[in-house]
Amino acid sequence: MNRRPSDEILMAYVSGKLAQGPALVVAAHLSLCPESAERVHQFEAAGGVMLEQAPVVELAPDALEKVLARLDASSPTQVLPPVRHLADMPDGLVLPSPLQQYDIGKWKFLAPGVQWSSIGKGGARRNRPMLLRSKPGMVLPEHTHNGVEYTLVLKGSLHDAQGDYFPGDLIVADASLEHEPAAGPEEECICLAAVDGRLQLKSLLGRLVQPLLGF
């Protein structure tokens, strides 16, 4: 358990190996953590070196002509559908910039004192990231995972047996951990979470809400 993702996770993010949901959580973490952002930059530079060292495979003889001909064509103006943010946020909370391109659904009941909201539409449902909003002191539903769970604190704090986590901190919990974080007593907690692998909510309540989550 760590406040920053391991180099292995950051390298997976840089190389494009990380699933969509976890990649979004890491991207949001990078916008809040200069140390991780610098490490990612170093790994991207390593990617640049890998690109320079890639085998040289000649393109079709007319490839340059074809691309040159397309340069002047007005680039297809990507009409992206307007992004909808339906979940209200407490005053003063600015969502990290990578999140702002995604639809964010309404807050929905997950457990007493805990709400969740889905992020985005595309991708495999089980990898889809979500926002969790917990009243002060509430324990997030107990669960175990077959995969790795990524949780980024955006507001308030989270506490578990391993430590205390504050805005910008990323908790990566792998399958070996039974992970039962609680929000700090001082204020509500909002975090961004995604699972790489199948999430199994363990409690009775968890089993009840599982179909809603679609995991």
Place this chain on the structure above:
Amino acid sequence: MCVLSGMNDLGTFTLGDFHRTWQRIGRGLLSRGKREPAIRRSVPAMTEPADYSAMILHIAQNGDKVAFADLFGYYAPRIKGFFMRGGMAPGPAEELAQETMLTLWRKAHLFDPAKASASTWIFTIARNLRVDAIRRERYPAVHLMEEHEPEPEPSPSDELLRLESETRVRAAMQKLSTDQRNVIHLHYFDDKPHSEIARALDLPLGTVKSRLRLAMQHLRNLLGEE
């Protein structure tokens, strides 16, 4: 800042010189690698190492097609090779390499030499397009593609710091053994499962995993703990 004023004291050693020297050093290091192919260009080779960052800036400022052709000559065949190494068939790799270069043209105004070298920036374009093509969804990694305020004037000190940092990464990559560099490339950049790497390298699965762990540990030590 002190680096910069030191350079000014030398009088004749300009930022451009530094950049070219750095590129020469970088290329010299790379050319020792056994797979480094000859540089092929679509335009006559220049007498000095090319400044690819400046070419991207020329595209952003003047829509410079000569600069684009030069970048294409160097990068497009490497991008295609990079995609094919990652398991893509020649046809799609060719198409995606062309798309990468087209994206470079269209996004050139977002390139900031203080944030990344040309190769680093182009790598992130290629990486995003590859993920988007394979998964049909947009990879969230965008920070080098974000709009940035145009600098009132270029900030050479930031660019120097960035170049220094990238030079350190180049040196670190060079200090990894060929085996270590290779296993990082196969596992991360080529996205090969451990079992496939074990078959390809004719090694037990356990050896692949421990080599990967040691390679990342070595890289971490070389780059310095964060």
